[in-house]
Amino acid sequence: xxxxxxxxxxxxxxxxxxxxxxxxxxxxxxxxxxxxxxxxxxxxxxxxxxxxxxxxxxxxxxxxxxxxxxxxxxxxxxxxxxxxxxxxxxxxxxxxxxxxxxxxxxxxxxxxxxxxxxxxxxxxxxxxxxxxxxxxxxxxxxxxxxxxxxxxxxxxxxxxxxxxxxxxxxxxxxxxxxxxxxxxxxxxxxxxxxxxxxxxxxxxxxxxxxxxxxxxxxxxxxxxxxxxxxxxxxxxxxxxxxxxxxxxxxxxxxxxxxxxxxxxxxxxxxxxxxxxxxxxxxxxxxxxxxxxxxxxx
Amino acid sequence: xxxxxxxxxxxxxxxxxxxxxxxxxxxxxxxxxxxxxxxxxxxxxxxxxxxxxxxxxxxxxxxxxxxxxxxxxxxxxxxxxxxxxxxxxxxxxxxxxxxxxxxxxxxxxxxxxxxxxxxxxxxxxxxxxxxxxxxxxxxxxxxxxxxxxxxxxxxxxxxxxxxxxxxxxxxxxxxxxxxxxxxxxxxxxxxxxxxxxxxxxxxxxxxxxxxxxxxxxxxxxxxxxxxxxxxxxxxxxxxxxxxxxxxxxxxxxxxxxx
Numbered sequence: 001x002x003x004x005x006x007x008x009x010x011x012x013x014x015x016x017x018x019x020x021x022x023x024x025x026x027x028x029x030x031x032x033x034x035x036x037x038x039x040x041x042x043x044x045x046x047x048x049x050x051x052x053x054x055x056x057x058x059x060x061x062x063x064x065x066x067x068x069x070x071x072x073x074x075x076x077x078x079x080x081x082x083x084x085x086x087x088x089x090x091x092x093x094x095x096x097x098x099x100x101x102x103x104x105x106x107x108x109x110x111x112x113x114x115x116x117x118x119x120x121x122x123x124x125x126x127x128x129x130x131x132x133x134x135x136x137x138x139x140x141x142x143x144x145x146x147x148x149x150x151x152x153x154x155x156x157x158x159x160x161x162x163x164x165x166x167x168x169x170x171x172x173x174x175x176x177x178x179x180x181x182x183x184x185x186x187x188x189x190x191x192x193x194x195x196x197x198x199x200x201x202x203x204x205x206x207x208x209x210x211x212x213x214x215x216x217x218x219x220x221x222x223x224x225x226x227x228x229x230x231x232x233x234x235x236x237x238x239x240x241x242x243x244x245x246x247x248x249x250x251x252x253x254x255x256x257x258x259x260x261x262x263x264x265x266x267x268x269x270x271x272x273x274x275x276x277x278x279x280x281x282x283x284x285x286x287x288x289x290x291x292x293x294x295x296x297x
Numbered sequence: 298x299x300x301x302x303x304x305x306x307x308x309x310x311x312x313x314x315x316x317x318x319x320x321x322x323x324x325x326x327x328x329x330x331x332x333x334x335x336x337x338x339x340x341x342x343x344x345x346x347x348x349x350x351x352x353x354x355x356x357x358x359x360x361x362x363x364x365x366x367x368x369x370x371x372x373x374x375x376x377x378x379x380x381x382x383x384x385x386x387x388x389x390x391x392x393x394x395x396x397x398x399x400x401x402x403x404x405x406x407x408x409x410x411x412x413x414x415x416x417x418x419x420x421x422x423x424x425x426x427x428x429x430x431x432x433x434x435x436x437x438x439x440x441x442x443x444x445x446x447x448x449x450x451x452x453x454x455x456x457x458x459x460x461x462x463x464x465x466x467x468x469x470x471x472x473x474x475x476x477x478x479x480x481x482x483x484x485x486x487x488x489x490x491x492x493x494x495x496x497x498x499x500x501x502x503x504x505x506x507x508x509x510x511x512x513x514x515x516x517x518x519x520x521x522x523x524x525x526x527x528x529x530x531x532x533x534x535x536x537x538x539x540x541x542x543x544x545x546x547x548x549x550x551x552x553x554x555x
Contacts, residue, residue, distance in 0.1 A: 038390060156407050163404035165390065166397060169381040170452075173347045174405035217389050221436050226391040 015246060017140060018132040018260070022238040024147040025199040026208065030231035032154055032192040033213030034223065035185065038165040044081060044186065046206045048193045050100045051077035053202035056127040057110035061117075065139055066127055070197045071146070074190035077103075082183050129201035130261040132242065143195060150191040153184055161185060162223055199238065200261035208234055211268035218275040237267035298361045300325050300459055300492050301346065305355035308341055314516060315341050319355070321511050321520035325459070326490040328483060329520075332500045333513035339496035340382060342513065343464050346494070347379055359460070378453030378491075382464035386445060388438035394448045395420050395433045401452035423455040424448075426489070427481050443474025447481065454485070461485065463495035467502055475502050482506070500527070504549045527551065 036045050055073020056066040111124040126134065135143070154161070160181050164171045168178045189209075196205035216230035241263035248258035299322035306319040316338045323329055331339045344350040346357055348364055357364040359376055378401075386392070398420045403410060410416070424430045429447040432440060437448055446466055453461055463482070467475045483506035486493045497503060500510065504523065511520040512535050519526075519535070526532075532540040532551060541552045 034391070155409060158409040159400065159404050159406060162392070162396075163400045166386060166392070166400065167381050167384050169349070170379065171405060172349055173377070173379040173381075175348075176405045217391050221391050221393055222396060223391050 013137070014133045014135075015242065017135050017137060018242050019239060021135055021140060021143050022132060022199055022242055023235060024144050025195045026212075026234035026238040027231045028147040028150050028192045029196050029205075029208045030212045030216075030234035031151060031227045032189055033209040033234075034216060034226045034230050035154060035161050035165070036189060036209060037213045037217055038223075039161070039185075041189070042206070042210050045189060045193060045209050047081065047100055048074050048077050048190050049197065049202055049205045051103045052194055052197050052205070053127065054103045054107045054110070056197060056202050057107040057114065057124070060123045060127055061110045061114040065136070066131070067139055067143065067194060067198050070194035070202060071191065074194045075187055078186040078190040079183075082186055127201070128203050129259055130197070130199050130204065132199045132260050133245070135198065143198065146191050147195055150188040150195075153188040157181055157184060158223075200264050204261050204265055207265045207268050208238070211265075211272055212237065215272045215275045233271050234268075237264050237271060241267055299323055299358075300327075300360060301494070302358040302361075303346070303355065304358065306342075306345060306352045306357065307354035308338070308345060308350060309353040310341065310350075316513075316518070317516055319518040321518065323460070323492050323494060323509075325492055326486055327508050328486040328493045328506050329495075329509040329511060330500060330503050330507045331494065331496040331511045331513055333498065335498055337513045338516065339513055340464055342518070343462050343494075343496060346462060347377060375456045376459050378456060378458035378461045380446070380449045380453050380461070380463040380466055383468060384445065384449060386438040388436065390436070390438045392437050393434050394429060394437050394440065395424065397437050397448050398423050398451045398455055401455040419455055423451040426454060426485070427451045428477075441474070443470050443477060446470065446474070446478055450478075450481065454491075458491065460492045460494060463493070465496050465498070467497055467499070479503060479506055501550055504551070
């Protein structure tokens, strides 16, 4: 007989670290994700995650903490993306086919070489799918600080980001340096992706970035509320995922916990699906003319 | 002193001379249409006035002061309100009409803003000025084209500009919304003494309210009071083929002839 909240749960050091880092990751991803979706930059988020995979596996190969690998590769990728304009449609196709493929290929090589050297497969798993239960306590301050910095950048840019998501020209006409704002935002996005990569793995980090925000955008209609709901949804998925993963130690096969990232991503998906089953009538009030005139075309 | 003066403006884009020697001026409360075929350079001209394109020659004066001189930008920023061309706002954007209007107050500044009574009143007033108060709390992406256009005009209006620039505000609107937007803009020019400068490829919906026409074609622009420009001879020459100016029920219509 056991309980969902096992007696030892909250007294375990790794679990407390996981809950703290999980909270930072969920809130950062949730808030920044809302802007990512509004700016139509989900693709950028995913590309950063792919390149972060390379950075994380490179860090593993040379024996550095994975977070620094994720972070350096993510920020560098953000700079390159800005410079070559990957965000434009044509650039996207080329980037997907050539650059991101090559990045993941390099990650495969690094992980293979690293595994040969250390004779352990655990590291490949933690680069790709996260390592929230084995975060070393001395990286926690860096993780928390990175999350806070990314959130501060977005808080300072919040109004300008909203205006540019309505129309970059409106912002330009008011003297906003739209390009500079885009660069700063992309850097914050790279930090947020690196944090999510630590928690649920580089290849899954986009799920925590886009999933809760997409859910929030469906059920709220102001930017502030969207950010609050998105952060909360991410937090619930992450914390519940951690608790379930801890609990799964007692699930078959006995004595081996299931991966946290599985639970988090599954819960994110459930949240998103739930946003569809809300009764239609309770949704955001629509235009009084809806059905009479359709799209602005 | 005119509110806006363009003096000998020339624009080169990508090595091509797009506009040359464009000269006209606008008085306070004037309703002016920049009319011309698609691709004639109407948007370019508006972007020059906004300071988004640096002209290759000539100068733009706002209230008698050069637009592009450093240090004046801040003042000019709120002197001109702008409604860009063909904005399509995604229905999933978590922005109500009132949020978009509120961004007109300080959306270009760093930081974030909290709701306040004063802000709400300013937003409500701007929405009422354009007759958009009925859908202030609706998601802007779910509004019709004409409704979105009103919200964007309110966004431009809330910073109390002296000049309102609109890029093809009547494009993609049905006849009724088109007429409603023209009425709203005419009212802003008459009652609030805001100069309205808009671009359009069709002058017909504007003939009842437009004081002046700036006609752009083949890289050049000619301007004059609507009554003087809108004659069969003038327009035939500008369009390059025969055009009739007819009067129906007290309204003037421009019709392409054979």
